[in-house]
Amino acid sequence: MQNHYENAVYPSPFHSRQKQHNQLKEWSRWADYLSVPAYWCESMEYFAGRNACGVFDITPMVKHRVTGPDALPYLNRLMTRDVRKIKPGRVGYSVWCNEQGRVIDDGTIFHLAEGDYRICSQEHQIDWFMTNALGFDVTVAEDTHDVAGLALQGPTSCAVLKDMGLKGIENLTPFGLTTFDFEGTELMVSRTGFTGDLGYELWIDPEHAERLWDRLFEAGELRGIMAMGSDALELLRIEAGFILAGVDFLPAMEAVRPTHTRSPFELGLGWLVSFDKGIFNGRQALLEEKEKGSRYNLVKLDIDGNKPASQSYVYTPNKKFAGTVTSAMWSPSAKASIALASLEAPLGKPGEEFEVEIYYQRELKWSRVMAPARVVKDVFWDPPRKRQTPPADF
């Protein structure tokens, strides 16, 4: 493979189909793959995710397979949460830390079968995962290129899958996973996603990727299915209150400045830390932090007015620096200016008031506004259909 420089970036297994849909002819890179920022209109694609359904290629997500008799104890040492609670056929969100208790990455744990897990992450992790395998009877491998993935997200997604012939898909509960025979190939479906809405993720052998795409779009034609780019997904995930590695926190493996990293507590993910399961990476440091207090709080801000607060400073009402916004947008679904912000602890309790310094531009003229904002507890978009089983058709 010495001609690597001829294909320094992989086309996704769905590339031929993405190309057909990509009217804007713009491509971006996501890890090893070509990705599409927007197929024809960011806003239309966003609303597909909230109003009908959108299809997003998640093949570039880094995938690992963990198998063997020690798979569970291995994962329990690696992860902060109690992996015992993720039963076979279930999916769980988790973070993993270094020995300083700082988050290396977050991801999803798919419990495929007893002693068999798939871990999806944003960053490449195989070196860290293998380093941690010492002394465990476990096989850890990265299989990113061996699995093609599509996310189908939005209120008509269940109906589309039913129409595609996935019998009983409506019985799959949130964070459940199951497999189907897809024209002679195994198709794994999980009720997961990055949009905070009803949605599924579909996993298949890359050889059959194009066929899956075609069947999905045939089935979804009358239910508003639309190819969705990464720009629209970014909006959907902020509304859902999901954090993104490299945006809302700095992955510890990349941190040249170690103090710039965050612990799970500092990301509002204390619920993912289980001290009563025994030793895990970062446990000691996190116990100390729990006792002494954290340095930061990651909060959701509801900001007055209509200006998106990207890259803004946050101040207390008496103008003291409080922190910075990590992600922000005007939410078309919540009809509010919303943001995720990292504030200096102990600031950031629900209901606490702040001011956000927003710079905005109108026809090349810059203006600044100090917008009042408050910390909210609940995510900005949390429709009941997300949890409903069986889901409605729309």
Added chain:
Amino acid sequence: MTKKYDAIVIGAGHNGLTNGAYLAKAGLSTLMVEKNDYIGGATVSRELYKKDWKYSNCSYVCSLLRPEVYRSLNLAKYGLQVVPYGGSVTIAQNGDYIGHFVDPDVSRREVARHSLRDADATVRYDRDIMRQCRFIRQFLLRTPPDPTSFKPRDLLEMLHLGKEAMKLGEDLIYDTMRFYTMSIADFLEEYFENPLVRASHSGSGIIGSALGVMSPGTAYVLLHHAMGDVDGSMGAWGFARGGMGAISKAMHDCFTDHGGDTVAGSGVDRIIVKNGRAVGVALENGDEHYSDVVVSNMTLPRTFLECMDSRDLDDGFLKKVKNFKIRGSSGKLNIALDGAPNFTALEGHSELIRGDMHLIDSTERLERAYDDWKNGIWSQDPYIDMLIPSMTDPTMTPPGKHFMSVFVQYVPPKVNGKDWTDEQVQQFGQTVINQIEEYAPGFKDLILHMEVRTPRELESEVGLTEGNIFQGELTMDQLMFNRPIPGFAQYRGPVKGLYLCGSSNHPGGGVMAAPGANAAREILGDLRKTNTVPEGWLDD
């Protein structure tokens, strides 16, 4: 009797020129004396084959040159352009290779071709190197403190050093202490499993050093090669457009523009000392020039053992100078080529030939190359760091022709304890081109002209003692307040009015211009003149 100058700088290498430029900028009447009839020292472009065929005869790439110096001396205005080149490649004997690219994803994919795990580990490795770079960079444009002194400025500077170290945090302090004392081979083994991946990172740990990849202290040498940048891109290297001489030319133009005088073509016979203070220089041609400030850009041994009367110096001081480790370990071939060489491994249309190319498979093979040096001969299977600047820089050769810079480790200052003979120099050259021919068949037929340089040539032409390219080994015992020798790390010689501005001083070798700048700041302070030397730009 000639005019008395405010300052005389000995040696128009890049540090001497930097030093002179800052002194002249501060309004001092400054004289530059240079032994060669051309300026630049080891930062030079010469036309040895034909007109319009330039060689970067000694130093050949640029990254360490302090951007603060570049800017404050207005080198851009004086015509200097530094153009980055894309990445590097290490070619193995089995025909495979590993490329490192500027784009991190592309680079990752290439490492993953050899080891998926190492591709991942590269993130951690780059992070840790970058942490060390951030720490060291802030001290480059500062005078090291004397840890034994109770002068307020030394105490404050020690405090600053301590504070910056504490800022690293507990784990990083441990990492740093290990890093500075480890061998590059051991350090790389903590990250990578693949021998070729390790080999591709290891060369920077020994370039210019008389140490092997398994010698403790070589991890720091790697850092010394990584702490530079091109336009803020840390660890990146570039070509000075027009060869390395473009740097010294721009510096010299700046110096001249500020009223500096230059006398080139006759070396310093001795530094004149009267009543315990330096008062001028006597040149080999008999001319004498006077000044109360004499700045030596020569190496430490050359300054004190060759250009001063030992009776003007303490015996204890001289003993330390004699013990200064400045061992030659490198050679160089500058080659004019009739066309681009064809490396079998890079066939096709790889861009890698535009970058830094190395011929090595493993750290073990590199260590064996060092064994030959210890045995008093040049490496029979040498480590080669080669570039073809003309692939990037259109000013180096006529179109379609090329200049190849081939840096070679290891080459001893003496062969079996005896001076090099002309015949041996040619044999050494043959060893190197035979090596390249193995990887690029037909290479020999492309050679139009070749300049072969061993430590003998480096010393006789450029004045680098034993041919050590860094003006002294870069090991902990000779770094920071230990460089060049304890008690003399603040650019002042043991004789009043005598200053040192060469790479023998902190922060060491490479075309960095920091020793020259730091020495100028000290001199201007002593003379109570307005400081013209910039502070370092701090990152946060």
